[in-house]
Every structure is written in structure tokens, then in C-alpha cells.
Amino acid sequence: MKKKVLVVGAGGVGAYFGGRLAQSGMDVSVLCRSNYEQVKKEGFNIKSIAGDFSFKPAGVYRSCAEYPDDADYLIVTTKVLPDIDVVKIIKDAVKPGTMIVLIQNGIEIEQEVAKAFPDNELVSSIAYIGVFQLEDGKIFHQAAGRLKMGVYKGGSSEKMDLLSANFNKVNVECEAVEDIEFFRWVKLVWNTPYNPVSVLAGGVDTKVISETKALEDLCVELMKEVCAVAKSRGIHLPDDIIQKNLEYTRGFPPYKTSMLLDFENKRPLEVKAIVGEVVRIANEKKVAVPHLETVYALLSAVDIKNRY
Amino acid sequence: MKKKVLVVGAGGVGAYFGGRLAQSGMDVSVLCRSNYEQVKKEGFNIKSIAGDFSFKPAGVYRSCAEYPDDADYLIVTTKVLPDIDVVKIIKDAVKPGTMIVLIQNGIEIEQEVAKAFPDNELVSSIAYIGVFQLEDGKIFHQAAGRLKMGVYKGGSSEKMDLLSANFNKVNVECEAVEDIEFFRWVKLVWNTPYNPVSVLAGGVDTKVISETKALEDLCVELMKEVCAVAKSRGIHLPDDIIQKNLEYTRGFPPYKTSMLLDFENKRPLEVKAIVGEVVRIANEKKVAVPHLETVYALLSAVDIKNRY
Numbered sequence: 001m002k003k004k005v006l007v008v009g010a011g012g013v014g015a016y017f018g019g020r021l022a023q024s025g026m027d028v029s030v031l032c033r034s035n036y037e038q039v040k041k042e043g044f045n046i047k048s049i050a051g052d053f054s055f056k057p058a059g060v061y062r063s064c065a066e067y068p069d070d071a072d073y074l075i076v077t078t079k080v081l082p083d084i085d086v087v088k089i090i091k092d093a094v095k096p097g098t099m100i101v102l103i104q105n106g107i108e109i110e111q112e113v114a115k116a117f118p119d120n121e122l123v124s125s126i127a128y129i130g131v132f133q134l135e136d137g138k139i140f141h142q143a144a145g146r147l148k149m150g151v152y153k154g155g156s157s158e159k160m161d162l163l164s165a166n167f168n169k170v171n172v173e174c175e176a177v178e179d180i181e182f183f184r185w186v187k188l189v190w191n192t193p194y195n196p197v198s199v200l201a202g203g204v205d206t207k208v209i210s211e212t213k214a215l216e217d218l219c220v221e222l223m224k225e226v227c228a229v230a231k232s233r234g235i236h237l238p239d240d241i242i243q244k245n246l247e248y249t250r251g252f253p254p255y256k257t258s259m260l261l262d263f264e265n266k267r268p269l270e271v272k273a274i275v276g277e278v279v280r281i282a283n284e285k286k287v288a289v290p291h292l293e294t295v296y297a298l299l300s301a302v303d304i305k306n307r308y
Numbered sequence: 309m310k311k312k313v314l315v316v317g318a319g320g321v322g323a324y325f326g327g328r329l330a331q332s333g334m335d336v337s338v339l340c341r342s343n344y345e346q347v348k349k350e351g352f353n354i355k356s357i358a359g360d361f362s363f364k365p366a367g368v369y370r371s372c373a374e375y376p377d378d379a380d381y382l383i384v385t386t387k388v389l390p391d392i393d394v395v396k397i398i399k400d401a402v403k404p405g406t407m408i409v410l411i412q413n414g415i416e417i418e419q420e421v422a423k424a425f426p427d428n429e430l431v432s433s434i435a436y437i438g439v440f441q442l443e444d445g446k447i448f449h450q451a452a453g454r455l456k457m458g459v460y461k462g463g464s465s466e467k468m469d470l471l472s473a474n475f476n477k478v479n480v481e482c483e484a485v486e487d488i489e490f491f492r493w494v495k496l497v498w499n500t501p502y503n504p505v506s507v508l509a510g511g512v513d514t515k516v517i518s519e520t521k522a523l524e525d526l527c528v529e530l531m532k533e534v535c536a537v538a539k540s541r542g543i544h545l546p547d548d549i550i551q552k553n554l555e556y557t558r559g560f561p562p563y564k565t566s567m568l569l570d571f572e573n574k575r576p577l578e579v580k581a582i583v584g585e586v587v588r589i590a591n592e593k594k595v596a597v598p599h600l601e602t603v604y605a606l607l608s609a610v611d612i613k614n615r616y
Contacts, residue, residue: 197606200508200606200610201605201606201609201610201613202609202610202612202613202614203613204609204613208609212609214604214605214608214609215605215606215609217605218601218602218605218606221598221601221602290529290598290599290602291598291599291601291602293526293529293599294526294529294598294599294602294603295602296522297509297522297523297525297526298505298508298509298523298526298606300522301509301510301512301516301520301522301523302508302509302510304510305509305510305511305512306510
């Protein structure tokens with residue numbers, strides 16, 4: 001029997017990875033909000049650098065209570081925002097055998113889910129992908145497209161390995177790792193500078209940041225602070241991570257960060273997950289993060305001003 | 309014989325103070341750029357909290373070379389911007405007896421003028437005023453309206469005292485001070501946080517800043533850094549200056565900073581005069597200014613993005 005997957009949060013990330021799992025032979029349903037009507041009618045049309053495809057979900061729902069099955073995998077791909085209460089959204093679809101898989105940005109995103117569903121397996125996953133919804137149901141996958149996943153708090157899981165194998169079957173590189181938190185911090189070292197700076201510098205792409213010395217220098221300072229906070233948590237990032245990030249980003253074609261796209265579309269920004277949590281931990285651990293503090297204060301205000 | 313005044317830079321500040329000097333009985337001409345046609349034809353129409361008035365300049369010119377007289381006072385009220393070469397603009401009107409009076413924002417604004425015209429008296433002046441040009445020739449004076457002035461590098465001057473007396477004659481409070489640089493730094497402690505934050509936080513007025521804890525806290529950090537830089541220059545600001553600034557600003561009606569007005573009108577921002585020079589001195593004196601650095605990098609980028 002086909003394994004059942006329910007994807008909660010069917011924007012770019014959810015539609016893309018959900019669609020790939022459907023191609024791998026799984027039974028994939030989705031929970032939609034603003035794009036419900038369109039997706040219910042015609043499914044997703046996905047333009048992808050890894051090959052265009054259509055994705056017609058097995059079921060399209062507005063809430064977890066409507067989902068009629070017991071999901072083997074409940075994959076959460078919502079943004080990490082104070083207004084989005086993941087526990088509340090997913091609780092009606094979390095059954096005894098359901099594995100919860102969070103494919104989300106930021107750090108410290110797992111605790112509430114782990115606490116609410118202590119008897120369910122919980123997997124934390126990071127997406128390395130440039131993908132967004134152009135309009136309802138139309139997805140544009142423009143860059144990368146990999147995953148890393150790990151059992152929350154470490155260890156292994158056969159069920160997770162099966163999911164990972166299904167991704168790899170359809171050429172989505174998915175790596176199971178022992179210590180997913182480490183990789184969350186690694187990703188954060190990129191996200192925390194480049195996302196906010198792209199917005200706060202007036203709406204600039206990565207090329208402008210890389211070519212503007214003052215902005216790239218600011219990114220370096222922000223990265224140093226993120227590394228210092230990671231260290232205070234016992235996470236030792238590679239010595240060359242900052243230099244690698246600079247070189248990697250300089251090599252991009254002009255790229256708008258996901259936060260800049262959210263800003264331009266007047267959507268809420270992942271301020272807390274990408275900046276706020278780092279500042280919170282820094283304060284707790286007495287690590288000085290003046291550049292981050294400045295960015296956090298400004299970005300929080302910009303986020304509010306942009307939406308209201 | 310009437311004393312002759314030439315005002316260079318006839319935006320809000322120049323029109324207002326020039327107009328008041330004309331009321332005091334001086335012969336006031338102006339140098340205009342974008343508003344030349346309108347001012348030549350109809351002069352200035354000034355709506356002011358201290359009483360509305362019209363100001364028909366004695367002469368309206370496009371360049372200092374056109375000015376036919378020997379000015380007793382050449383008053384510079386241009387913005388302080390890298391593109392504006394004050395020495396070049398004023399040189400044709402600087403005659404042996406001309407006193408040069410700079411009514412401008414920022415710090416370190418006098419050196420080039422002093423160097424170019426070593427034989428002329430140089431006065432440095434600070435305006436405490438909320439005034440801007442609504443449209444060509446239409447000025448709106450909405451708040452305050454005082455001046456402090458002092459001989460550059462200290463000392464006194466009868467000629468400056470006469471100018472000051474003329475201002476006071478028409479109810480423009482103008483105080484001659486011994487150490488104008490001290491007051492430049494005092495003003496900077498307000499300007500350097502509130503102006504940039506009003507722009508970078510997404511375009512917010514002083515009320516929003518005062519009521520948003522994270523933004524007000526950021527202003528405090530920026531003020532502390534400005535005070536530390538001032539101290540490295542031997543300028544000791546009062547201990548309670550930060551607290552006073554907070555209280556003073558909380559008492560404002562919602563007020564858009566001049567930098568925010570410039571930003572909204574896509575005009576160049578006084579980034580260098582208000583932030584860059586402080587950072588430059590901090591680097592020179594090895595004072596840590598991480599919050600200022602962050603603001604400086606972002607604001608420089610925003611300024612460019614906003615205009616091109």
C-alpha cells in the first residue's frame with residue numbers, strides 16, 4: 001500500500017517537495033490556504049530547473065480535520081511566524097503512527113511540536129532550494145533543491161530513511177544526518193546576514209550585496225556574531241564558514257533572498273526564526289551581538305510597517 | 309547702508325532665515341537651483357508657526373558669479389552632500405570683507421571652506437528648526453526656529469554679533485556661543501540615531517520610534533556610541549543627554565525627520581555628514597561603534613537605491 005503523506009503549507013517549498021514525493025509513488029495530499037480554489041481545481045504547475053512537472057495532489061484540504069486518512073508522514077512547510085501556530089494547525093492529523101517532518105527555516109523550531117506530540121517521531125529538515133509561488137498553483141523552482149534531515153534530538157529512524165530514499169529516487173538529494181541542529185546553524189550563518197540585509201539595504205539582490213563592500217563587511221560582522229552565539233551553545237562551526245559563504249554568494253547570479261521576495265509581496269517576514277532567536281540566545285548566554293541587535297530592531301519595524 | 313547678504317541654497321532653511329534677515333532690514337539675495345524660475349517671479353511664500361510672511365529677495369541668481377555686489381555675509385544653507393562642493397559654489401562671491409556663515413548639519417563641515425578662504429571670517433552655525441519646501445517657493449516652517457552660531461575655531465566677532473542681533477530683532481533666537489563644535493556634537497546625538505532609524509525602520513515618524521521599544525533602545529545604543537566618539541575628541545557631553553533626548557522626543561507630536569522627508573522625496577540623504585563622519589572618527593580613534601557601522605552600511609545602500 002502507498003505511504004500516505006500530508007503536506008501542510010503548500011507554497012513553493014511544500015508544492016515542490018510534495019510533488020516530488022508523489023512522483024516517487026507516495027500518496028500525497030496537501031493543506032492549502034489562499035491557493036485552495038486553484039489547487040483543488042488544477043493542482044500545481046511546477047516550472048523547475050530539475051524538469052517541469054505537474055502535481056495533482058491525492059487530496060486538497062483546508063484544514064487537518066478534513067483529512068480523512070491516517071498520514072504516515074505529516075510534512076510541515078509553513079513559514080516560521082509568530083502568527084502560525086503549527087501545533088494547532090496539525091493536531092487533528094497527528095495520529096499514533098504519524099511521523100512529523102518539519103521542513104522549515106531557522107532554529108529552535110522543533111520544541112513546541114516535540115512537546116505537544118511526545119509519542120510521535122519528529123524529524124527536522126532543512127531545504128536548500130530557491131522556489132516560490134508565482135501565482136496560485138504556479139510554482140517556480142529556480143535554484144538548488146536539496147534536503148538534509150535528522151531525527152530531532154539525534155538518533156536514526158527507519159521511517160525517516162524510507163522518506164529520504166523516496167526523495168533520492170526522484171533525484172531530490174536528501175541526506176540523513178546525525179546532528180541536524182548543526183546544519184541549522186550552518187544555514188543560519190548564511191540566512192541571518194543575507195536575508196535581512198537584502199531587505200534593509202533598500203531591496204537589493206545578492207549580487208549588489210557582494211559588490212558593495214560596506215554591505216558585505218556588514219554580512220561578515222553578522223556572520224561572526226552568529227558563529228559566536230552558536231559556540232555559546234556548544235556548536236562549533238567550521239573556521240572557514242564565513243569565507244566560504246562570501247565566495248559562494250559572490251558566485252550566485254543576482255538572486256533575491258526569500259525574505260526580499262516576502263517583503264516585496266507584503267508577506268510577513270521570518271524575523272523571529274532567522275534573527276530574533278539568535279538574539280534571544282545571545283542575550284541568555286551574554287554574547288555581544290550589536291550588529292544583529294541593530295538589524296533585528298530595524299527589521300522588526302520594517303516587517304510591521306510593510307504589512308499594515 | 310544696508311548690509312548685504314547672499315544666501316546660497318534657498319530651500320526651507322535658506323528661505324526661512326534669509327527671509328527673516330530681510331525683515332530685519334538687510335539686503336538679502338538668494339542663489340537658487342531647481343526653484344529659480346518660481347522664486348525669481350514671485351519670491352517665497354512662507355507659512356510659519358512664528359507668523360506667515362512673504363520674502364521677495366533683493367536679487368535671485370543661479371550662480372555666485374552673477375551676484376553683482378560684495379556680500380557682507382555669505383550664508384550657506386545647502387545640504388551637506390558629497391556631490392555639493394561648497395568651495396566651488398561660493399568662490400566667486402567670496403570677497404575680501406565677506407563673512408562666510410555655514411548654517412548646516414553634521415560635523416567636520418568647516419575645514420574645506422576654512423582652508424580655501426583663510427583670510428575670510430568663518431562662522432559655523434546650527435539651526436534648530438523644522439522647515440521644508442512644499443513646492444518651489446512655498447516654504448512650511450512647522451517647528452522650533454532657533455540658531456546657535458560661533459566663530460570657527462573659537463573667539464568672538466563683532467560682525468557675527470551684528471548678524472546675530474539682526475536675527476534676534478525679528479524674533480529668531482540666535483545665540484552666539486564660544487564653542488560651536490560642542491553644540492554640533494550635542495545636535496548630532498539626536499540626529500545620528502533618529503534620522504537614520506526613521507528611514508531604515510521602513511519610514512516611521514518620531515512617535516513610532518518613541519513607542520517602539522526596540523527602536524528606542526537602538527537609538528540609545530547609537531547615542532551612546534556618538535557620545536563615546538565625541539569623548540575621544542575631547543568633547544564631553546552632559547551625562548543626561550541621552551535621557552533628555554528620549555524625553556524630548558517622546559514629547560514631540562508625530563514628526564518626520566528631515567532625512568525621512570528627503571528619502572520620501574527621493575533626494576540624497578546626509579549620510580556622510582550625520583553618520584559617516586562619526587564612523588570615520590571612531591575608526592581613527594579606535595572607538596567601537598558596531599550599531600553605527602550597521603546603520604551606516606545600510607543607510608548608504610538605501611540612499612543609492614532610493615535615487616537610482
